[in-house]
Amino acid sequence: MKNHSQVFKIKSDSKIFYVVNVTDIIDCLDYEKSELKRFPSSGRIMRVIKYVFKEEKIKDTVIFKLPGIGFVNSHSFVTEEFKKVVEENNIKGFKFKEL
Secondary structure, eight states, rough: OTTTTEEEEEEEEEEEEEEEEEEOOOOOOOTTTTTEEOOOOOEEEEEEEOOBBBBBHHHSSSBBOOOSSGGGOOOOOOOHHHHHHHHHTTOOOOOOOOO
């Protein structure tokens, strides 16, 4: 994750928390194969209904964001490898949704 995000340590009373800021922004959405909902007035993307990624663009990453597409850039995307490491190490605070 070191090359793909910033990790901040936060202390609160007797607990320590970590905040992850994903900095790896990759334009890897396959616009032709994905299912998109667009704004009628401008044609800009409102939201992505079905994601299809260009695998060759994300083969060397484990966590990333998409560039500003409507509100999409607030979501982080991870690989199965990343999910497995989180689960094996019992790391709390992640919610995974299969796409």
